[in-house]
Amino acid sequence: MASISCFCALHRQPTLRYLLASSNVKASSVDYKTMQQHSATHVCPVSISSSTEQACGAPSRRQLIILSALAAFTFPPTLPYAIADSDVDRIYTDDVNKFKIVIPQDWQVGTGEPNGFKSVTAFYPQEDSSSNVSVVITGVGPDFTKMESFGKVDEFAETLVSGLDRSWQRPPGVAAKLIDCKASKGFYYINYSLQNPGEARRYLYSAIGMASNGWYNRLYTVTGQFMEDNANKYGSQIQKAVASFRFV
Numbered sequence: 001m002a003s004i005s006c007f008c009a010l011h012r013q014p015t016l017r018y019l020l021a022s023s024n025v026k027a028s029s030v031d032y033k034t035m036q037q038h039s040a041t042h043v044c045p046v047s048i049s050s051s052t053e054q055a056c057g058a059p060s061r062r063q064l065i066i067l068s069a070l071a072a073f074t075f076p077p078t079l080p081y082a083i084a085d086s087d088v089d090r091i092y093t094d095d096v097n098k099f100k101i102v103i104p105q106d107w108q109v110g111t112g113e114p115n116g117f118k119s120v121t122a123f124y125p126q127e128d129s130s131s132n133v134s135v136v137i138t139g140v141g142p143d144f145t146k147m148e149s150f151g152k153v154d155e156f157a158e159t160l161v162s163g164l165d166r167s168w169q170r171p172p173g174v175a176a177k178l179i180d181c182k183a184s185k186g187f188y189y190i191n192y193s194l195q196n197p198g199e200a201r202r203y204l205y206s207a208i209g210m211a212s213n214g215w216y217n218r219l220y221t222v223t224g225q226f227m228e229d230n231a232n233k234y235g236s237q238i239q240k241a242v243a244s245f246r247f248v
Contacts, residue, residue: 093248094121097137098211099220102244104237118218123241131226131234133241138219140210145217146186147210153188156208157181161192172197179203186210189243201228203235205242220245 092109093100103123110122118139124132150156157178166173179191187209195201207222222245224238
């Protein structure tokens with residue numbers, strides 16, 4: 001596992017304001033039901049707040065898909081981070097959660113276990129934490145044994161993006177647009193964007209796969225994100241990191 005040299009307080013990661021339909025809803029109190037209120041299907045209020053956890057039945061397939069996207073915006077402000085030693089390989093390996101990923105040499109590394117998730121690992125440049133890559137692990141039920149359990153990749157991507165889109169509201173909220181998607185070697189790769197009215201566009205690249213730890217299945221959501229004006233600076237690094245994710 002990548003060596004750790006020190007621990008400090010993590011800079012606050014991008015909040016859920018990019019996903020909110022209304023600016024009068026506080027990100028710290030947003031739960032899954034808020035994000036899904038437009039759906040005709042009853043939604044279990046699975047909390048995505050770092051301070052609240054609500055008990056309910058197992059989430060549905062649609063809920064898990066949307067939750068996998070929201071996971072990239074749920075880092076608690078107190079998540080500790082670690083700075084990798086300068087002589088450590090750029091391949092970051094998590095021996096506990098059984099994955100590896102290639103990251104830029106000088107990026108910060110943070111780990112934690114926010115409510116509702118098994119594990120969160122974040123990678124980001126020290127000067128700009130809004131550009132980052134996260135690996136979020138969520139437990140899933142026994143009915144989900146492979147990515148196809150969520151449907152084909154096109155269906156999965158459309159469900160994810162439509163669940164985030166609020167451009168149909170009046171006044172319009174965040175606009176979510178699917179750019180591309182594909183399935184490869186057990187992973188679903190999804191490229192989409194989010195944009196609040198009057199604000200710059202945010203690009204997101206996700207690789208989503210499933211693995212078992214021997215007791216239960218876990219959904220791994222790897223999401224890289226950057227603002228449109230940072231595309232030249234971080235875009236290729238983030239896309240490369242997401243594409244490099246592998247199970248070990």
